[in-house]
Amino acid sequence: xxxxxxxxxxxxxxxxxxxxxxxxxxxxxxxxxxxxxxxxxxxxxxxxxxxxxxxxxxxxxxxxxxxxxxxxxxxxxxxxxxxxxxxxxxxxxxxxxxxxxxxxxxxxxxxxxxxxxxxxxxxxxxxxxxxxxxxxxxxxxxxxxxxxxxxxxxxxxxxxxxxxxxxxxxxxxxxxxxxxxxxxxxxxxxxxxxxxxxxxxxxxxxxxxxxxxxxxxxxxxxxxxxxxxxxxxxxxxxxxxxxxxxxxx
Numbered sequence: 001x002x003x004x005x006x007x008x009x010x011x012x013x014x015x016x017x018x019x020x021x022x023x024x025x026x027x028x029x030x031x032x033x034x035x036x037x038x039x040x041x042x043x044x045x046x047x048x049x050x051x052x053x054x055x056x057x058x059x060x061x062x063x064x065x066x067x068x069x070x071x072x073x074x075x076x077x078x079x080x081x082x083x084x085x086x087x088x089x090x091x092x093x094x095x096x097x098x099x100x101x102x103x104x105x106x107x108x109x110x111x112x113x114x115x116x117x118x119x120x121x122x123x124x125x126x127x128x129x130x131x132x133x134x135x136x137x138x139x140x141x142x143x144x145x146x147x148x149x150x151x152x153x154x155x156x157x158x159x160x161x162x163x164x165x166x167x168x169x170x171x172x173x174x175x176x177x178x179x180x181x182x183x184x185x186x187x188x189x190x191x192x193x194x195x196x197x198x199x200x201x202x203x204x205x206x207x208x209x210x211x212x213x214x215x216x217x218x219x220x221x222x223x224x225x226x227x228x229x230x231x232x233x234x235x236x237x238x239x240x241x242x243x244x245x246x247x248x249x
Contacts, residue, residue, distance in 0.1 A: 010036055011044050015053060015070070020132045024063040074131075083217055084116050086247045087205070090240040091118055094221065097236055101126050101222040103202070105141040107149060108133060110156055112142035112218075124224050125195040137161055137175055138168050140200030141218035143188035147179040148204060148215035154179070167192040187234050188218075189226055199226045203237040207248040219244070 017025060017033035025033065031041035045064060048054040052069030084104065091102045101120035105112045111133040119126070128134060136142035136149070136157050146157060161170040169175055182188045189201045202220030206213050219241045221233055 007044075010034070010040060011048060011053075014041060014044055014048065015066070018066055020129065024057050024065050026062050027064070030064060083244075083248070087116065087217070087219070087244045090243050091116060091219075094219075094236055094240050095120070098221065098223075098233065100124075100233075103128060103141050103200075103220045103222070104205075104217060105139075105145065105220070106217045107136065107145040107153075110136065110153060112136050112139055112145055114141075115217075120222070124222055125198045126222050127195050128222075134194065135162075135164070138164050138190065138193040139220075140188050140190050140202035140222075141220040143178060143182055143190065144202045144204050144218035144220070145215065147182035147188065164194060165192055165196055167196075169193060186238070188220075189230075191226065197224065198222050199224065201226060201230060201233050201237065203234065203241045205241045205248075206245045216248070217244075 013034035013036060014030055017030050022029075022033070027042055027045060028038065030036075030045060031038045034041060036044075045054060048067070049056070049064075052067045054064050055067040057063040057065050083106070087104050091104060094100075094102050095118040099121040101124060102118045103114055104116040105114050107113070112135070114128045114130055114132050114134070117128060117130050128139075134142060136146040146154060149157075158172040158175055161172065161175065162168075163170050169178070178188070187201060187203045189199070191199045194200070200220050200222045202218045204215040205217040205219055207216045219237050221237065223233070226233075
């Protein structure tokens, strides 16, 4: 990877070194992941610390973590102030009725971005967190968003299907047929495709903003099994999604 040139790009490279798998980094790790000389990383990290974009994990710690200032700015993003705020009471209604893990997600490029999550009471493996990104093709909310994504996005995703669990579907033809069914039936489901022991069901959230109705998000649940109560779960998600859609309009 070529080293960033401008001061701004170098500072952004430092911040981009963090992800859901690298939540704390030493200065050496920061420099390596950002592709920067150690001295440059040291100087910029000091400035980011002073501004609040980075923090020490604890006083005197050698580990850096993302600072509160970045979180505060993130809350100003439209996906936070608009969609998440509108959807929040509906997510709580679903959670209260099912005690399952509930997700609200949007498409971010070729991945699904989780913008809200309520953790369920059931012991189900859930790998998503607020702010995390996962593949579109192996998650319930992701399949909903992929089914309604532009054709070029679908082509790129179907060209790079990787197995995550033994049950992940990696045949483009099967995924394509699933996406057609999602568009026809109005919901998506997965069975242990993202994590063993976790099944999901999801529906689209639609909005009209001065033009045709479009899918702007997906609402889903993660449960141990879909063999029982799947129609009830789908109905609850669809009622909530329609409520979110009306509020967005």
